[in-house]
Amino acid sequence: MKDDSILLGHGGGGLLSHELVTGKFLPFFRNTVLERLEDGAVFEIDGLKLCFSTDSFVVNPVFFPGGDIGSLAVNGTVNDLSMCGGTPLFLSAGFILEEGFPMIQLERIIESMAKASQDAGVQIVTGDTKVVPRGTGDGLYINTTGIGVVHYQKVVSTASIAAGDMVILNGSIGDHGAAILSQREELGLDTPIISDSVSLNGLVRDVLEASLNVHAMRDATRGGLGGILAEIADQSGCQIVLEEGSIPVKDAVKGVCEILGFDPMFLANEGKMVLFCSREDSQRVLEAMKAHPYGREAAIIGRVEKKGTGRLVLNTVVGGSRVIDLPAGELVPRIC
Amino acid sequence: MKDDSILLGHGGGGLLSHELVTGKFLPFFRNTVLERLEDGAVFEIDGLKLCFSTDSFVVNPVFFPGGDIGSLAVNGTVNDLSMCGGTPLFLSAGFILEEGFPMIQLERIIESMAKASQDAGVQIVTGDTKVVPRGTGDGLYINTTGIGVVHYQKVVSTASIAAGDMVILNGSIGDHGAAILSQREELGLDTPIISDSVSLNGLVRDVLEASLNVHAMRDATRGGLGGILAEIADQSGCQIVLEEGSIPVKDAVKGVCEILGFDPMFLANEGKMVLFCSREDSQRVLEAMKAHPYGREAAIIGRVEKKGTGRLVLNTVVGGSRVIDLPAGELVPRIC
Numbered sequence: 184m185k186d187d188s189i190l191l192g193h194g195g196g197g198l199l200s201h202e203l204v205t206g207k208f209l210p211f212f213r214n215t216v217l218e219r220l221e222d223g224a225v226f227e228i229d230g231l232k233l234c235f236s237t238d239s240f241v242v243n244p245v246f247f248p249g250g251d252i253g254s255l256a257v258n259g260t261v262n263d264l265s266m267c268g269g270t271p272l273f274l275s276a277g278f279i280l281e282e283g284f285p286m287i288q289l290e291r292i293i294e295s296m297a298k299a300s301q302d303a304g305v306q307i308v309t310g311d312t313k314v315v316p317r318g319t320g321d322g323l324y325i326n327t328t329g330i331g332v333v334h335y336q337k338v339v340s341t342a343s344i345a346a347g348d349m350v351i352l353n354g355s356i357g358d359h360g361a362a363i364l365s366q367r368e369e370l371g372l373d374t375p376i377i378s379d380s381v382s383l384n385g386l387v388r389d390v391l392e393a394s395l396n397v398h399a400m401r402d403a404t405r406g407g408l409g410g411i412l413a414e415i416a417d418q419s420g421c422q423i424v425l426e427e428g429s430i431p432v433k434d435a436v437k438g439v440c441e442i443l444g445f446d447p448m449f450l451a452n453e454g455k456m457v458l459f460c461s462r463e464d465s466q467r468v469l470e471a472m473k474a475h476p477y478g479r480e481a482a483i484i485g486r487v488e489k490k491g492t493g494r495l496v497l498n499t500v501v502g503g504s505r506v507i508d509l510p511a512g513e514l515v516p517r518i519c
Numbered sequence: 520m521k522d523d524s525i526l527l528g529h530g531g532g533g534l535l536s537h538e539l540v541t542g543k544f545l546p547f548f549r550n551t552v553l554e555r556l557e558d559g560a561v562f563e564i565d566g567l568k569l570c571f572s573t574d575s576f577v578v579n580p581v582f583f584p585g586g587d588i589g590s591l592a593v594n595g596t597v598n599d600l601s602m603c604g605g606t607p608l609f610l611s612a613g614f615i616l617e618e619g620f621p622m623i624q625l626e627r628i629i630e631s632m633a634k635a636s637q638d639a640g641v642q643i644v645t646g647d648t649k650v651v652p653r654g655t656g657d658g659l660y661i662n663t664t665g666i667g668v669v670h671y672q673k674v675v676s677t678a679s680i681a682a683g684d685m686v687i688l689n690g691s692i693g694d695h696g697a698a699i700l701s702q703r704e705e706l707g708l709d710t711p712i713i714s715d716s717v718s719l720n721g722l723v724r725d726v727l728e729a730s731l732n733v734h735a736m737r738d739a740t741r742g743g744l745g746g747i748l749a750e751i752a753d754q755s756g757c758q759i760v761l762e763e764g765s766i767p768v769k770d771a772v773k774g775v776c777e778i779l780g781f782d783p784m785f786l787a788n789e790g791k792m793v794l795f796c797s798r799e800d801s802q803r804v805l806e807a808m809k810a811h812p813y814g815r816e817a818a819i820i821g822r823v824e825k826k827g828t829g830r831l832v833l834n835t836v837v838g839g840s841r842v843i844d845l846p847a848g849e850l851v852p853r854i855c
Contacts, residue, residue, distance in 0.1 A: 307550075
C-alpha cells in the first residue's frame, strides 16, 4: 500500500520522507551535490562558493502566535542557507493562491514577508504567482528559494562530524509545534504559546566568526530535535548521545504536550538549531550563541561518541537511556 | 469586488496579474532588482553576475501531448534564466503533493524532470516535498527555481530596447495552449497537437554567440505572444509594430482556435521566445536561430518604431491595423 500512493507522512520529514527522497528522487536526479542531502546545496560557479535552498510552506492556520506563513517562509529559507555556513542574500517567492483568498490577508502576509526579509537582511528579488480554482488549493502556499555566499573556510556538513564533537542547541524546543497545535486545537490558553520563528543568520554569523571548527549545523524543523538528530546520526554514521536534562523545554510547551499527548523532542521548531563542533571550541561557540538574542538559552546537550553505529541515544533524567529512531512521519501535518 | 479577493485572472499573466504585482508586491518588497519586472533577477555576488528565477507549475492535466508538469517545470525555469542572457546551471525542485497522488505517476514525472534537466544540461541540486491532506491540493504542484551565470557583456533587458530594433520569433505560436485545450476539451483530434515545451538555452547560447547587440528576450508563455509583447510595449514605452502575416501558426492550432473560439496570439507557448536586436544584427540572429532545431521556423515578425507610446500594433493580413492591449487574465486557467 505504502508504495501505491502518497501519504501525509511522505511530507513529514521522517522515515517516509526519507524513503521518498532516497528511493524515488535520488535515483533519477543523481548528482554529487544532491546526494549530500543537506538543508541546502553548496556548489561553485566560476570559483565562487554559493549555497542554494528551497522550501514550500503549507502551514495551517496561516496566521499563528508569533508569525504567519509569510515570515515563516522567509525565516525557513534564510535558516536553511545559514545551516550550510552561508550568508543568505537573495530570495525568490512563488505563490500558489486559491481563487477567493481574501486580498486583505494576502496583504498582511506580504507585509510580514517584507518585514522578515528586512530583519534578516535579505532581498526578495524575483517571484511568481499562480491562482488555482476554488477547491483545488487551501488558501495559499508559498515557496521561497534562496541564494547565499559561503565564505566559511571549512566544509559545514554532516560528513564533517567527528567522534568527540559536542552538540550545542540554541534554546528551548517545541515552541513552534506547540503554538500551531494549541491554536488548531483551540486550547484557549491564558497565555498563548508563541512560535519561535526567526531568522538565525545573525546568530550563525557570530558563531562562525567565533570558531573555525564548526563541523555541521541543522535547524530542528519538521521532525523536531529528535527527528533531525536521528537523521544526522544515520547520515553521519555516528553515535550521538544526548542528555535529556540539558535540553530546555518551556513549561507551557510541556503542558500542551501533556494535554495532547506529544513529545517536545519531536515537535517542530522554526528558530532552533543544533551545531556540532570540536570539544576545544565548544565553550567559545556556546558563549557566542549566548551573547546573541536568539541564543540566550543555548546549551551543550550532548556529544558524538563514535563512528560506526548511526544511533541516537538519549540519557533520560531518571537515569535510563533509550535509542531514538527516525519517526515514521510528522506527528503534526502542515506544521510549516 | 476585484480588490476583495483573489480571482483566477490574478494568476493569468495579464492585467490583473500586473496589478497584483505592481499594486501589492512591489510596494512592500521594493528593491532595484525586483522593480525591473523581468523573467528573472540579475545581480552580482562578489563581482560574479548571476541570474535567478522562480516559477510554480499547476498545469492541468499533468500529462499532455509533448510533455508533462515535470518537463514543463524544468523547461520553464531554464527558459526564464535564458531570457536574462544567462547560462542556466542549477535548479531546485519543490513538490506540493496531495495525499493519495499515485506513486507511479510521481515516478513518471520525476523521470521526465530528470530527462529534461539532462537535455538542458542543468542539475537539480536541492529539493523539498510537502504533502497536503486530500482535498486541499490537486494532484501535485511543482516549483522550480534556478540559478545561472551571466557572461553576456550587454544588459539584456526590456529597458535596452531601442527604436529601430527588429522583433524576431523562433517559431509557430499557440502550440502549448492548443495542446492543453484540445486534451482538456477531449476534442479527439486525429493527430493530437503537441506542446512545444522545450528548453531554449541552447538556442539562446547560439544567438548570443552570433550577436553582441541582442537587447531583450522574453519567452511567450502565459498571455501568449500578444500578451507578452503588449506588456513589453508598456514596460519599455516603445511602439512595437507586428506584421500578422509573418507570424507562423500551425493549421491544426488554427483549427482548434476556430472550434473553441480562441486567438493563437494569446495562447501560451512553452518553447517560443521573442528577441529584440539592432536592425544591423537581425539577419545574423535570424540565421543563428534557423540553424538550431528549435528555431527552424524563426521569422522577423515586427519592429520597434519609436519610444513614447507604449503600444503594440498589429498590421493584419487583410491590410488593417489594430492596437493589442494586455489581456485582463489568462484565457485558459492552469495552462502552466
